[in-house]
Amino acid sequence: MLMDTPDETLASAAADGDRAAFATLVARHYDRIFGLAWRLSGNRSDAEDLAQDICAALPVKLRHWRAEARFTTWLYRVVVNAAHDQRRRQATRSKAAEGWGDWELARQDEIETGREAEAWLHQAMAQLSPELRDTVALVLGEELTQAQAGEVLGVTEGTISWRMSEVKKRLRVIAAREVGQ
Amino acid sequence: MTDDLNDLRAALKSAPASDPEARARALALAMENFDRIQGSADQSRHKEDRPGADTPRRAGFFGGVRQMMNFLTAKPALLATTSAAALVVGLAFVLPLGTIPGIGQGSQEDMRESNLTGEWVTTNPAPAEPAAPAAGAADEPANTAMGTAATPKPAPEAAAKVAADEVPGLNSSVRPASRPENPESQAPVRKATEAAGGDKAEYAADISGDVIVSEAPPLPMNDARLRVSNGIMPAGDMTYLPAPAPSTEDYANAAANPVKVTAEEPVSTFSTDIDTASWSVIRSTLNAGLLPAPEQVRVEEMVNYFPYSYAAPEAGEAFATTVSVMPTPWNPETRLVSIGLQGALPEIANRPALNLVFLVDTSGSMQDMNKLPLLKQSLALMLPELRPEDQVAIVAYAGSAGTVLEPTPAGERDKILNALDGLSAGGSTAGAEGLELAYQLAAKMAGDGEVSRILLATDGDFNVGVSDPEGLEAYVAKKRAGGTYLSVLGFGRGNLDDATMQALAQNGNGTASYIDSLSEARKVLVDQLTGALFPIADDVKVQVEWNPAQVAEYRLIGYETRALAREDFNNDKVDAGEIGAGLQVTAIYEVTAPGSAGLKNDPLRYGEAAAAGDVNSELGFLRLRWKEPGESVSKLKETPITGTEPASDETRFAAAMAGFGQLLQGSVYTGDWGWQEAIDLALASRGSDPYGYRIEAVNLMRLAQSLSK
Numbered sequence: 016m017l018m019d020t021p022d023e024t025l026a027s028a029a030a031d032g033d034r035a036a037f038a039t040l041v042a043r044h045y046d047r048i049f050g051l052a053w054r055l056s057g058n059r060s061d062a063e064d065l066a067q068d069i070c071a072a073l074p075v076k077l078r079h080w081r082a083e084a085r086f087t088t089w090l091y092r093v094v095v096n097a098a099h100d101q102r103r104r105q106a107t108r109s110k111a112a113e114g115w116g117d118w119e120l121a122r123q124d125e126i127e128t129g130r131e132a133e134a135w136l137h138q139a140m141a142q143l144s145p146e147l148r149d150t151v152a153l154v155l156g157e158e159l160t161q162a163q164a165g166e167v168l169g170v171t172e173g174t175i176s177w178r179m180s181e182v183k184k185r186l187r188v189i190a191a192r193e194v195g196q
Numbered sequence: 197m198t199d200d201l202n203d204l205r206a207a208l209k210s211a212p213a214s215d216p217e218a219r220a221r222a223l224a225l226a227m228e229n230f231d232r233i234q235g236s237a238d239q240s241r242h243k244e245d246r247p248g249a250d251t252p253r254r255a256g257f258f259g260g261v262r263q264m265m266n267f268l269t270a271k272p273a274l275l276a277t278t279s280a281a282a283l284v285v286g287l288a289f290v291l292p293l294g295t296i297p298g299i300g301q302g303s304q305e306d307m308r309e310s311n312l313t314g315e316w317v318t319t320n321p322a323p324a325e326p327a328a329p330a331a332g333a334a335d336e337p338a339n340t341a342m343g344t345a346a347t348p349k350p351a352p353e354a355a356a357k358v359a360a361d362e363v364p365g366l367n368s369s370v371r372p373a374s375r376p377e378n379p380e381s382q383a384p385v386r387k388a389t390e391a392a393g394g395d396k397a398e399y400a401a402d403i404s405g406d407v408i409v410s411e412a413p414p415l416p417m418n419d420a421r422l423r424v425s426n427g428i429m430p431a432g433d434m435t436y437l438p439a440p441a442p443s444t445e446d447y448a449n450a451a452a453n454p455v456k457v458t459a460e461e462p463v464s465t466f467s468t469d470i471d472t473a474s475w476s477v478i479r480s481t482l483n484a485g486l487l488p489a490p491e492q493v494r495v496e497e498m499v500n501y502f503p504y505s506y507a508a509p510e511a512g513e514a515f516a517t518t519v520s521v522m523p524t525p526w527n528p529e530t531r532l533v534s535i536g537l538q539g540a541l542p543e544i545a546n547r548p549a550l551n552l553v554f555l556v557d558t559s560g561s562m563q564d565m566n567k568l569p570l571l572k573q574s575l576a577l578m579l580p581e582l583r584p585e586d587q588v589a590i591v592a593y594a595g596s597a598g599t600v601l602e603p604t605p606a607g608e609r610d611k612i613l614n615a616l617d618g619l620s621a622g623g624s625t626a627g628a629e630g631l632e633l634a635y636q637l638a639a640k641m642a643g644d645g646e647v648s649r650i651l652l653a654t655d656g657d658f659n660v661g662v663s664d665p666e667g668l669e670a671y672v673a674k675k676r677a678g679g680t681y682l683s684v685l686g687f688g689r690g691n692l693d694d695a696t697m698q699a700l701a702q703n704g705n706g707t708a709s710y711i712d713s714l715s716e717a718r719k720v721l722v723d724q725l726t727g728a729l730f731p732i733a734d735d736v737k738v739q740v741e742w743n744p745a746q747v748a749e750y751r752l753i754g755y756e757t758r759a760l761a762r763e764d765f766n767n768d769k770v771d772a773g774e775i776g777a778g779l780q781v782t783a784i785y786e787v788t789a790p791g792s793a794g795l796k797n798d799p800l801r802y803g804e805a806a807a808a809g810d811v812n813s814e815l816g817f818l819r820l821r822w823k824e825p826g827e828s829v830s831k832l833k834e835t836p837i838t839g840t841e842p843a844s845d846e847t848r849f850a851a852a853m854a855g856f857g858q859l860l861q862g863s864v865y866t867g868d869w870g871w872q873e874a875i876d877l878a879l880a881s882r883g884s885d886p887y888g889y890r891i892e893a894v895n896l897m898r899l900a901q902s903l904s905k
Binding site: 059 | 201203204209213214215218221222225226227229232234559
């Protein structure tokens with residue numbers, strides 16, 4: 016029966032101290048957290064660490080759950096904020112640590128054959144600013160509507176729409192370059 | 197708008213499956229923190245196994261295992277899980293082609309997962325901030341692992357799902373032992389869980405366990421795909437099956453040294469290397485049932501892993517050299533010249549006081565039993581070897597770096613052990629910050645005539661903070677000038693950044709070792725405590741000038757990452773390796789005489805005739821440069837190589853290891869000489885081998901022989 020309970024009900028119950036509800040909720044959403052963390056960071060171990068930090072912080076964070084939004088929207092916001100914190104921490108520690116950006120700098124140019132798709136993704140993501148990456152991770156990766164993505168990121172739908180057209184422009188540049196090669 | 201974005205969408209959609217182990221860990225941590233802030237940790241602790249509608253035996257079985265794990269202490273747990281892993285590997289041989297990598301991974305996961313349970317039992321339940329990413333300290337494993345399955349009134353499906361979800365480790369590790377269990381009975385469980393919603397990926401653990409059971413029914417495609425969740429990004433294709441571990445490992449290596457023509461380049465210069473990490477990596481790879489990749493093999497580290505009984509240096513000398521010449525085992529047309537350096541063993545009783553700073557990586561990835569828990573045990577093994585006047589400090593680095601233990605005399609063992617016990621993994625890695633803190637502490641501890649060393653223990657995951665490895669190396673090199681040494685202890689596999697480890701240890705005048713078992717920890721930290729921790733010679737450089745009249749071609753075996761320019765030999769500003777007290781370093785050249793059938797290059801038609809003279813009978817001339825620790829001016833020692841130096845079991849065994857290393861590299865120089873010849877040579881020259889290191893090598897050669905067929 017817990018399986019069918021909506022996220023929002025579980026979250027409210029968990030916030031009130033219902034252990035089973037909380038367990039169900041995190042088990043249900045861990046992969047979602049990890050997936051978005053991966054899309055935001057581009058790096059498996061960062062994503063795992065991030066997901067673990069979020070899970071650890073979730074009991075406290077749930078106290079701020081007010082059932083004003085869909086749980087997933089709220090959760091996405093938590094993940095995005097945590098990823099921003101992580102990026103900030105990395106940025107203070109190194110010149111060029113920006114998750115996806117790292118990929119290019121660090122020794123990864125010897126990407127094995129069979130991983131072109133991945134290489135392409137990293138290359139594409141590295142071309143985008145952090146805001147644009149957040150946006151595509153949510154809109155394309157998580158398949159949120161532009162309105163939902165705006166809600167998560169705290170910007171208007173129009174901003175998301177503009178960002179997506181920016182992304183499109185950059186991708187065209189990359190595509191043109193690939194053809195040129 | 198979607199057309200342009202389709203590629204990006206597709207790429208982003210194919211996020212890697214979450215790692216079941218990381219998932220279990222995060223969920224356990226979440227529950228732990230939940231209980232902590234609720235203050236209700238006791239509430240659902242006492243529960244009996246609830247016989248679920250369709251999983252009666254399963255629940256009972258896990259309950260039993262859980263209880264068993266609760267009573268195991270860390271050490272037996274390690275043993276128990278090793279044998280569980282062995283069991284799985286054993287099964288691997290009956291599986292069809294292509295499953296061995298998966299099994300290797302399965303066994304690794306089994307090991308980690310069931311170890312996780314052991315870890316819960318052994319760590320101190322130190323209270324932490326609820327939101328802090330400190331893991332490990334679950335005060336009641338039953339609670340986190342199974343508690344939810346026993347909540348007041350869950351439906352059977354819920355129980356099944358939670359059981360499957362929450363204890364993937366037990367699930368998979370236990371499977372081999374539970375084979376009498378009817379495999380069919382698990383199908384409904386899977387169905388139930390999948391029907392219950394959620395991504396398929398979250399059942400990866402369950403599925404990886406299933407691999408073992410599913411000998412009869414063919415593996416469904418997406419099961420196999422999910423099983424490679426350790427690989428970066430499964431793209432829905434069997435061809436993606438990667439080797440299990442090395443997904444994010446990074447190795448330092450260079451192409452094998454080529455054959456040099458003496459007339460063109462008579463002088464060969466390199467720095468000594470007493471790292472042994474490569475051998476341990478090879479060993480753990482072979483033991484996982486895989487041949488190591490050529491880039492994982494550094495021949496000199498394989499050779500130098502083993503102790504050799506070379507002649508001890510005379511009193512007052514920092515080290516002695518032993519040169520020996522023998523026919524090349526793999527090529528009758530050439531000879532091997534091995535150069536052994538034996539470091540002096542200063543009187544232990546008079547050794548200077550030692551200041552050790554343990555810089556411990558406690559990032560989330562260190563949670564595995566073969567990482568942080570093994571590290572704790574290793575350091576605990578080492579403590580009794582220290583003197584009361586020695587000092588120990590501990591710095592942990594994860595999300596943020598912090599001093600765990602202020603400098604403490606080694607005599608206060610309880611205090612140090614408590615601090616060690618309190619370490620738990622969680623958060624990401626702030627290596628650079630931790631390193632700075634460690635150097636600060638080391639500087640604080642330093643006294644006159646004392647030796648300060650930082651022991652950096654990590655799984656090599658410097659992914660945060662060191663996207664600029666060169667900056668860090670430069671930093672370490674700068675600190676080296678201040679007299680603090682840095683050694684690196686590598687733990688665990690899968691994340692190992694061998695290249696960074698190497699770079700740090702080389703720049704820190706230290707050693708890089710890879711610790712995969714307690715016995716390896718013993719070798720590195722206890723048996724070699726003096727050597728690994730007390731340098732007797734810094735910046736040791738070796739230069740050999742070959743005599744073209746006797747040696748037409750030569751080839752240095754290994755030391756590719758240690759090559760120096762000829763002019764660097766006399767330049768005291770150029771850094772090189774150190775030699776610790778009582779340690780041996782061996783370098784092997786394969787040399788070819790003029791006119792030999794083994795020459796790789798044709799002689800030059802217009803080459804000069806070799807000059808005649810007294811020295812003409814010599815093979816070459818060996819020059820060594822080193823600095824006394826703390827000195828800035830080097831000393832020089834010169835020895836002619838006459839070609840008549842006798843070989844011994846020691847050098848023959850070293851030659852066998854060099855041959856083995858080249859076989860693993862797929863070298864072109866070994867010809868028809870193969871595994872069996874390497875085994876025979878190593879066995880014949882085994883010597884007394886009091887610690888059994890050499891016979892272990894022979895057994896690994898046999899393993900490699902089987903794996904390569």
